[in-house]
Amino acid sequence: MAGLPGSGKTTLACELAAQTSGRVVSKDEIRHALFRPEEIEYSSRQDDFCMQIMLQTVAYLLERQREMCVFLDGRTFSRRYQIDNVLVAAAARRQPWRILECICSDQSAKQRLEQGASGEHPAGNRDFQLYLAVKARYEAITLPKTIIDTDDLLEDCVEKALAALR
DSSP states (O other): OEEOTTSSHHHHHHHHHHHHTOEEEEHHHHHHHHSOGGGOOOOHHHHHHHHHHHHHHHHHHHHHOTTOOEEEESOOOOSHHHHHHHHHHHHHTTOOOOOEEEEOOHHHHHHHHHHHTTTTSSOTTOSHHHHHHHHHHOOOOOSSOEEEETTSOHHHHHHHHHHHHO
């Protein structure tokens, strides 16, 4: 799941996991499970560390149930190396992969991030300023991907994503 903060990655991933009997593996949940609040720094270094834990978790899950759909959530994949790390892990385990890139209008992202500021989302640094900062340095994903406009109805987004997963 790729896309800017507030673009709907988590919402879509959770719905897809429910419909495929799959799993969502969340960087933000892993970070909060590993680090005390005063240790959380939202740095690239800590993000990369959590991502390695995610990939190890996925490998473990797929050893037990090879055909499971696993949705990596909580990372924007705004840098090519972030995607490359996942593709290397997938190739090492001979696992197919898909990139679902969530997009939405700036206004929708702003509204979602403001609504999420009430503490529902585990990432405490999510706000519209982060959205704008990540958007300014976002490296376009040039690999095959499916773009999902999450301004559309959730059911339509799910249908498009499921078609891409087939």
